[in-house]
Amino acid sequence: MRAHVDLNVCQGHGVCHMSAPDVFELDPEDGHSIVVVDPVxxxxxxxxxxxxxxxxERAITVERTVRVD
Ligand code: SF4
Structure with missing residues (x-):
């Protein structure tokens, strides 16, 4: 799985980080969400x-990746 944050939509609420701190962190500069695991x-x-x-804001999309192993 891959996760993507649309920074044009993200408003920096931080709800994603509270829900999944191991996946999403907040940029200390602008407060936008950063995906810290790629792939998830x-x-x-x-x-x-x-x-x-x-x-x-529906700023996050997750995409299931096909495993080939
Ligand atoms: S991705 Fe959504 S929940 Fe996370 S900081 Fe941005 S607007 Fe908030």
């Missing part, structure tokens, strides 16, 4: 989805 490891996929679902 399997054990954090549920957290990433939760963070995306919790964003009031």
């Amino acid at each position: 490891p399997p054990h954090l996929e549920a957290a990433a989805q939760l963070g995306a679902d919790s964003c009031p």
Whole structure:
């Protein structure tokens, strides 16, 4: 899974970070969300989805990646 934050939409509420601190951090400069795991490891996929679902601006998209192993 990969997670992406649209910085043109993100308003820096920080809800994603509160929901999934291991996936999303907040840029200390501008408060925008940063994805800190790329790709998102399997054990954090549920957290990433939760963070995306919790964003009031719908700024986060998550994309399931196909595993080839
Ligand atoms: S919850 Fe959404 S708007 Fe708020 S910091 Fe996270 S991505 Fe940005």
